[in-house]
Amino acid sequence: MTGTMKATSGPTPMMVQYLALKAKAEDCLLFYRMGDFFELFFDDARAAAATLDIALTSRGEHDGRPIPMCGVPVHAAEGYLARLIKAGHRVAIAEQTESPEDAKARGGSKTLVARDIVRFVTAGTLTEDSLLDSWTSNMLVAVAPVGDEYGLAAADISTGYFELVTVAASALEAELARLSASELVVPDGLAQQFIGAIIRPRADFDSIVGGDLLKQHFALSTLDAIGAVTRAEQAAAGGLIAYLAHVGQGNMPFLKLPVRREVHAHLLIDQATRDSLEISAANKGARAGSLLAEVDRTITGAGARQLASDLSAPLMDQSIIEARLSLVQWFHDAPLTRDAVRSALRQLPDIARALGRVVAGRGSPRDLGQIRDGLDAARHLRERLGAMADRPQLLDHLLPMLDGHGHMVDVLSRALVTSPPTDTTQGGYIAEGYDAALDVLRSAGRDGRQAIAQLEARYRDSTGVAALKIRHNAVLGYFVEVPAKHGDALMAAGSGFAHRQTMAGAVRFNSPELHEEAMRITQASGHALAAEAAHLEELTAIVLTRRDAIAASADALARIDVSAALAERAAEGNWCRPSFVSHPCLEIEGGRHPVVESALAKSGDRFIANDCKLSPDKRLWLVSGPNMGGKSTFLRQNALIVLLAQAGSYVPATSAKLGLVDRLFSRVGASDNLARGRSTFMVEMVETAAILAQATERSFVILDEVGRGTSTYDGLAIAWAVVEGIHETNRCRCLFATHYHELTRLSDSLDALSLHHVRAKEYKGDLVLLHELGDGPADRSYGIAVAKLAGLPPQVVSRAKTVLEKLEKGRAETGGLAAGLGDLPLFSAALDAAEAKVDALREKLTGLDIDALSPRAALDLLYELKRAAGEN
Numbered sequence: 001m002t003g004t005m006k007a008t009s010g011p012t013p014m015m016v017q018y019l020a021l022k023a024k025a026e027d028c029l030l031f032y033r034m035g036d037f038f039e040l041f042f043d044d045a046r047a048a049a050a051t052l053d054i055a056l057t058s059r060g061e062h063d064g065r066p067i068p069m070c071g072v073p074v075h076a077a078e079g080y081l082a083r084l085i086k087a088g089h090r091v092a093i094a095e096q097t098e099s100p101e102d103a104k105a106r107g108g109s110k111t112l113v114a115r116d117i118v119r120f121v122t123a124g125t126l127t128e129d130s131l132l133d134s135w136t137s138n139m140l141v142a143v144a145p146v147g148d149e150y151g152l153a154a155a156d157i158s159t160g161y162f163e164l165v166t167v168a169a170s171a172l173e174a175e176l177a178r179l180s181a182s183e184l185v186v187p188d189g190l191a192q193q194f195i196g197a198i199i200r201p202r203a204d205f206d207s208i209v210g211g212d213l214l215k216q217h218f219a220l221s222t223l224d225a226i227g228a229v230t231r232a233e234q235a236a237a238g239g240l241i242a243y244l245a246h247v248g249q250g251n252m253p254f255l256k257l258p259v260r261r262e263v264h265a266h267l268l269i270d271q272a273t274r275d276s277l278e279i280s281a282a283n284k285g286a287r288a289g290s291l292l293a294e295v296d297r298t299i300t301g302a303g304a305r306q307l308a309s310d311l312s313a314p315l316m317d318q319s320i321i322e323a324r325l326s327l328v329q330w331f332h333d334a335p336l337t338r339d340a341v342r343s344a345l346r347q348l349p350d351i352a353r354a355l356g357r358v359v360a361g362r363g364s365p366r367d368l369g370q371i372r373d374g375l376d377a378a379r380h381l382r383e384r385l386g387a388m389a390d391r392p393q394l395l396d397h398l399l400p401m402l403d404g405h406g407h408m409v410d411v412l413s414r415a416l417v418t419s420p421p422t423d424t425t426q427g428g429y430i431a432e433g434y435d436a437a438l439d440v441l442r443s444a445g446r447d448g449r450q451a452i453a454q455l456e457a458r459y460r461d462s463t464g465v466a467a468l469k470i471r472h473n474a475v476l477g478y479f480v481e482v483p484a485k486h487g488d489a490l491m492a493a494g495s496g497f498a499h500r501q502t503m504a505g506a507v508r509f510n511s512p513e514l515h516e517e518a519m520r521i522t523q524a525s526g527h528a529l530a531a532e533a534a535h536l537e538e539l540t541a542i543v544l545t546r547r548d549a550i551a552a553s554a555d556a557l558a559r560i561d562v563s564a565a566l567a568e569r570a571a572e573g574n575w576c577r578p579s580f581v582s583h584p585c586l587e588i589e590g591g592r593h594p595v596v597e598s599a600l601a602k603s604g605d606r607f608i609a610n611d612c613k614l615s616p617d618k619r620l621w622l623v624s625g626p627n628m629g630g631k632s633t634f635l636r637q638n639a640l641i642v643l644l645a646q647a648g649s650y651v652p653a654t655s656a657k658l659g660l661v662d663r664l665f666s667r668v669g670a671s672d673n674l675a676r677g678r679s680t681f682m683v684e685m686v687e688t689a690a691i692l693a694q695a696t697e698r699s700f701v702i703l704d705e706v707g708r709g710t711s712t713y714d715g716l717a718i719a720w721a722v723v724e725g726i727h728e729t730n731r732c733r734c735l736f737a738t739h740y741h742e743l744t745r746l747s748d749s750l751d752a753l754s755l756h757h758v759r760a761k762e763y764k765g766d767l768v769l770l771h772e773l774g775d776g777p778a779d780r781s782y783g784i785a786v787a788k789l790a791g792l793p794p795q796v797v798s799r800a801k802t803v804l805e806k807l808e809k810g811r812a813e814t815g816g817l818a819a820g821l822g823d824l825p826l827f828s829a830a831l832d833a834a835e836a837k838v839d840a841l842r843e844k845l846t847g848l849d850i851d852a853l854s855p856r857a858a859l860d861l862l863y864e865l866k867r868a869a870g871e872n
């Protein structure tokens with residue numbers, strides 16, 4: 001221990017050092033290295049002790065109060081770090097930056113060892129295998145507002161993935177939802193808008209500085225190599241790079257040359273839609289039960305990450321989609337090749353992550369071994385696939401990326417043992433035969449050990465003590481040990497042995513010969529370790545120079561894994577290849593919901609496939625029918641089919657034809673969002689508002705039970721107006737499920753709307769849900785039959801029937817809930833009237849010469865305009 005905190009008048013030097021480091025750590029927990037422990041103090045200690053469930057103790061005093069403290073052993077720090085990060089903390093690691101000996105030499109025996117923060121550990125900047133899920137990417141995203149746009153810079157430093165994108169405010173949410181960042185970094189001033197984000201100085205997000213940082217980091221003279229990087233992207237990249245430099249304390253992680261994404265290059269899906277379709281996480285946030293889990297048959301971690309990214313960002317470019325599909329089809333149609341490739345992938349280590357660690361300066365011999373083995377397997381795969389006929393274009397594009405590492409793999413194979421360790425302190429990772437000098441050192445060590453064994457035999461002989469042993473421990477090094485009763489014999493003067501230690505049952509000695517041999521061994525192994533370390537450095541350097549090519553191989557392998565996996569899934573589920581047309585239609589035959597279908601299959605039930613046929617002249621389907629009849633399943637399955645198709649996957653249907661969808665919206669079921677402090681109805685309306693504001697003629701919208709969260713009249717009125725709005729204004733493809741029978745009247749006035757229902761029938765007084773779609777409206781609502789099916793007591797069911805009869809009689813007399821709605825002017829006509837009034841205002845405003853107005857006249861005019869706006 002190199003310092004203490006005593007109760008003295010002023011703070012101890014150690015406390016001064018601690019507080020300075022803590023100030024630098026800002027709101028991160030400070031891990032303060034003391035010998036074999038990382039210690040935490042004050043509030044950090046309280047927080048860590050609570051999260052880690054470890055003892056909170058105290059030490060010394062500060063300002064007259066005991067200092068709370070807890071600590072974790074350095075060798076087990078990774079596990080504790082993982083738990084702290086998962087619990088939402090960030091951690092600053094302060095290491096000793098000199099040895100106690102150096103400190104003494106510098107300033108005398110009482111000198112405090114210098115310490116500094118060497119790294120920040122944060123959720124978005126992890127590279128350690130043990131801290132990451134192998135199948136999910138770990139995104140760090142920086143956001144920079146410039147004008148009315150936002151630049152986003154996103155990186156997964158565990159693999160070097162780096163992308164830039166510029167979005168309008170209306171697409172920001174969907175883009176952030178796609179990236180699903182584990183850490184978000186924003187400039188000072190945006191804290192309100194991005195709750196939970198890391199706030200960094202505004203100066204870090206300067207676009208000019210950002211552009212320069214990008215050029216500097218990638219050694220570019222202009223940014224053209226990346227593409228037309230916008231100012232907003234430069235600002236965001238600047239913020240990201242500055243944050244990474246801060247977190248690594250100058251040690252930059254791996255970043256590949258950034259990919260510029262166009263927002264319009266992929267299907268936009270906002271967070272509410274992602275949640276409602278359960279794309280990568282199901283209801284409770286777990287992966288199980290999600291679309292991703294249902295589709296995922298990838299073998300490698302990199303493949304799983306690629307598939308997750310594909311599904312979260314389906315494409316808008318038909319040629320890229322077709323290229324992906326052709327590769328899936330190739331694997332689909334050749335099951336033997338598929339099997340062979342998949343079993344080859346099974347042997348594959350995670351090259352991308354190993355490379356990420358090596359570049360971040362945290363690589364181990366094991367990482368180099370993984371890169372070697374992965375690239376070697378890649379070459380075999382290339383040879384096998386390269387020999388196949390009729391290769392699709394995408395494969396021909398990928399195969400060359402698997403090659404070209406021959407020389408490096410060769411060097412790594414010769415240099416490293418078969419399974420190199422993570423820990424370098426014991427050496428033994430450089431292979432025998434790679435370096436003759438190292439081999440000599442090692443054999444000197446071995447010879448020394450042999451010499452010691454011979455010495456032991458000789459001493460037994462000369463002393464006559466058969467139980468004599470030469471042993472080794474970390475404190476004494478080598479020593480001679482005899483049982484206590486033989487101790488005296490060796491103690492005798494002139495015996496050649498020098499006493500070192502007396503134990504309970506044994507006595508320990510040294511001897512000049514043993515000392516000499518021991519020295520030889522220690523020296524040789526010290527030199528051997530140093531030689532191994534030097535080789536590790538060389539090998540790392542070789543890998544670093546080839547980092548981009550290695551990363552490209554890793555990406556190509558991931559794409560091959562995804563393609564073969566999608567083929568496997570398609571073959572398993574009898575899925576079909578979707579086709580694309582230029583007009584906005586959606587024609588699905590025999591469509592199924594993959595997750596519901598598998599769930600039913602587990603209990604031996606069959607999923608009923610259904611068709612969907614939306615076209616420009618019949619683009620809105622109103623689906624009615626009893627609860628539990630399968631309406632929302634039908635809605636979702638069509639949304640999922642669109643998503644899968646545009647991600648380049650086969651789809652669960654017998655045939656599927658569609659025009660590309662630009663935005664996908666789903667408002668299904670009244671998902672409770674009370675945790676966010678909004679009522680269900682409020683959430684429903686916020687989401688519906690977003691759809692009405694953003695859906696275009698190329699969008700696809702599914703809406704289920706809009707208006708359910710409020711009273712019948714309000715609900716019906718809102719649902720009515722929403723259907724009209726979608727039909728007249730958004731003009732998108734839409735499936736709208738409702739239990740408001742009255743809405744079916746809309747088919748009289750809206751041309752592109754057609755009526756459908758999920759079929760049900762009563763059989764011997766019981767309701768049978770057929771889960772089958774029929775044309776036309778549902779004949780009745782079956783609500784009471786469903787209630788009976790659900791087990792409502794017979795007397796309640798029979799009472800409900802009586803009430804219903806009464807209500808229906810009333811309806812027959814008055815024309816019902818929607819009486820007179822048919823006479824309402826159409827949505828668009830009503831809008832025109834409002835528009836006319838706005839136009840009058842606009843005319844008045846355009847005719848104004850503001851400069852000619854006195855303040856008084858301006859005020860009068862404002863009153864006048866306000867009056868005009870309020871006129872009815």
Ligand code: ADP
Nearest residue numbers: 606607608626627628629630631632633634771
């Ligand atoms: P609704 O939205 O009409 O209330 P759901 O879509 O929630 O009904 O479906 C209710 C249940 O019916 C589902 O959980 C599923 O078990 C079953 N189901 C739905 N669609 C089908 C189908 N096409 N084939 C078989 N079972 C289905």
